[in-house]
Amino acid sequence: MTWLITGGAGYIGAHVVRAMTEAGERTVVYDDLSTGLVERVPAEVPLVVASTLDSESLRRALTDHAVTGVVHLAAKKQVGESMELPLHYYRENVEGLRVLLEAVTGAGVPSFVFSSSAAVYGMPDVSLVTEETPCLPMSPYGETKLVGEWLVRATARATGLSTACLRYFNVAGAAAPELADVGVFNLIPMVFEKLTQSAPPRIFGDDYPTPDGTCVRDYIHVVDLAEAHVAAARALRTSPGADLTLNIGRGEGVSVREMVDRINAITGYGTPPTVTPRRPGDPARVVASADRIARELGWTAKHDVEDMITSAWEGWVRRHPGAARA
Secondary structure, three states, X not given: OEEEEEOOOOHHHHHHHHHHHHOXXXXXXXXXXOOOOHHHOOOOOOEEEOOOOOHHHHHHHHHHOOOOEEEEOOOOOOHHHHHHOHHXXXXXXXXXXXXXXXXXXXXXXXXXXXXXXXXXXXXXXXXXXXXXXXXXXXXXXXXXHHHHHHHHHHXXXXXXXXXXXXXXXXXXXXXXXXXXXXXXXXXXXXHHHHHHOOOOOEEEOOOOOOOOOOOEEOEEEHHHHHHHHHHHHHHHHHOOOOEEEEXXXXXXXXXXXXXXXXXXXXXXXXXOOEEEOOOOOOOOEEOEOOHHHHHHHOOOOOOOHHHHHXXXXXXXXXXXXXXXXX
């Protein structure tokens, strides 16, 4: 098969391309390069520079490369930004998906993997989030991911498209330093940034109903996440008409304070954090149940939190050489 990877020049997308290629699948990257980087795309992988809102470019890419499956990762993904720019997020994430699905079904492509998010759950009041946990997103970003799932499933019911909606939890780490996340929007790079600025890392609230009072999250290594995409893609190929909705997490919670302590230990900084007020909308605990994906695809995460921090730090030091401790 040939898989079109939208957003394949991005942080997660580049890891999916790498995993698919290593698994012997042919890939084509489709990316508007608004946040993606050309250097992340392997020389042997074709790159189409265009938006998912461009129906003609999509049609040509699908036909010119004889695409037989799509992994759709291209999306705007910052929760805070989505609160300020909801129309932009709905245009890019929902209308872009609608245009893509129209091209996919028009070209007769049989398989579609959709990049969703744990943000669809909002603030679940459960110890483990299953795929049956009610979806109550709290941001336009989370809303667009939930609407995207609805759109994918509705299209599948109408056309017979085989689909998988993958709900990511907190993604971290890197397969190689050059593939590391360059954004500073998630906990690990946010702590790195503070440490290398000789400033204390921030903890937003320490009065939550958790063992140490700080928020608890489920972190998943991006390499494990990418391998889950390979497993989902192969399941769709062998199971026509499949309709999968799967969490991708480790099923283990780590508190913010624990993460900061581990980052300090691994980087050698040892800078105590400072506690600031809670951020609005932060749930106390969001940890995945990973039972269904293990049952359906035989996939389980292999990498631990130390792997995530260490590999992310190597990528950070590559871009900020002065950050390394002697």
